[in-house]
Amino acid sequence: MxxxxxxxxxxxxxxxxxxxxxxxxxxxxxxxxxxxxxxxxxxxxxxxxxxxxxxxxxxxxxxxxxxxxxxxxxxxxxxxxxxxxxxELMLHVPVVKSIYGATRQLMGAIQSGQGGSFKEVVLVEWPHPGAYTLGFVASRDCAWAVPGGEKMLAVYVPTSPNPTSGYVVMMDASQVRPLEISADQALTWAVSGGVVAPPRTGTGTFRVTETP
Known part of the structure; x- marks a missing residue:
């Protein structure tokens, strides 16, 4: 008891x-x-x-x-x-411009989906097999880094409780499972340390869409 x-x-x-x-x-x-x-x-x-x-x-x-x-x-x-x-002044100050510029671009992309990035929330196996977390699709072409990377996704995995820090992971599209939740819901989940979860579907689980 x-x-x-x-x-x-x-x-x-x-x-x-x-x-x-x-x-x-x-x-x-x-x-x-x-x-x-x-x-x-x-x-x-x-x-x-x-x-x-x-x-x-x-x-x-x-x-x-x-x-x-x-x-x-x-x-x-x-x-x-x-x-x-x-x-513009902040973006011309050495050292400061790297931190300020990266943070500004990241938050702008997450909030408004600039350039089509960070709109799609996905479920990824991270940081080891059997463990899963939420991430954002940053881009759909990693050919610049990996041979045959046209079929790989760059996924941003935010840390908790500060989502502006995180990891960028290149993954094969088959390893990524799109979720039908909004970017705001995913950010809230990360900031709360997993306490505030997105609403469930009628089946009691997140709705997973087909991988494009």
């Missing part, structure tokens, strides 16, 4: 724990960003250092204001031009 209650408790609280863990990581990152500048200002004003709770509150407020400001800028032509200029 106790084991039954423990298992029920774990499955009940796991979504909350995963959510709090992700939010805690974001929160600590924000505090770390603003700690240095605020400490510098306090030292020059001969004021005491802010306590952690005040630093955290300030960081959250500034972040919300920054997001609102960016949203307001993107709603008019001048703001969009400014963001395009900043975008």
């Amino acid at each position: 106790i084991r039954k209650y423990l298992i029920a408790g774990v499955f009940t609280l796991l979504p909350l724990v995963v959510t709090l863990w992700i939010l805690n990581g974001i929160f600590n990152a924000l505090v770390g960003i603003f700690r240095g500048p605020l400490t510098w200002v306090a030292q020059h004003l001969h004021a005491p250092d802010l306590p952690y709770w005040a630093l955290a509150l300030f960081s959250a407020l500034v972040t919300l204001l920054m997001l609102a400001a960016v949203g307001a800028l993107m709603s008019n032509f001048a703001g969009r031009q400014l963001m395009e200029w900043l975008d």
Whole structure:
């Protein structure tokens, strides 16, 4: 009986724990960003250092204001031009351009299916035989890397809980099983650590389509 209650408790609280863990990581990152500048200002004003709770509150407020400001800028032509200029600037900074450019292209492709990529969710056997995970079809031609690669797919396998990091695997099309779920559902599944699963079909399993 106790084991039954423990298992029920774990499955009940796991979504909350995963959510709090992700939010805690974001929160600590924000505090770390603003700690240095605020400490510098306090030292020059001969004021005491802010306590952690005040630093955290300030960081959250500034972040919300920054997001609102960016949203307001993107709603008019001048703001969009400014963001395009900043975008070009980031893409010309050594080292930074590689990280920024790759992340921007990846998230843009996943969210909007640019170039026809990342629209199709597939089931792949990864990282070893007998283990399966979800991936996104990035391209359908790997001939540039593998002889006869015209029949191979480049599949992006996201990691959890951060889907912007992951692995790109070249696979034969016969090893890939397309699934009838959306990219958003697959991303939610990855971010939640497998807790939030896409809805099932009437048969109780994901609907698998024929491999093209």
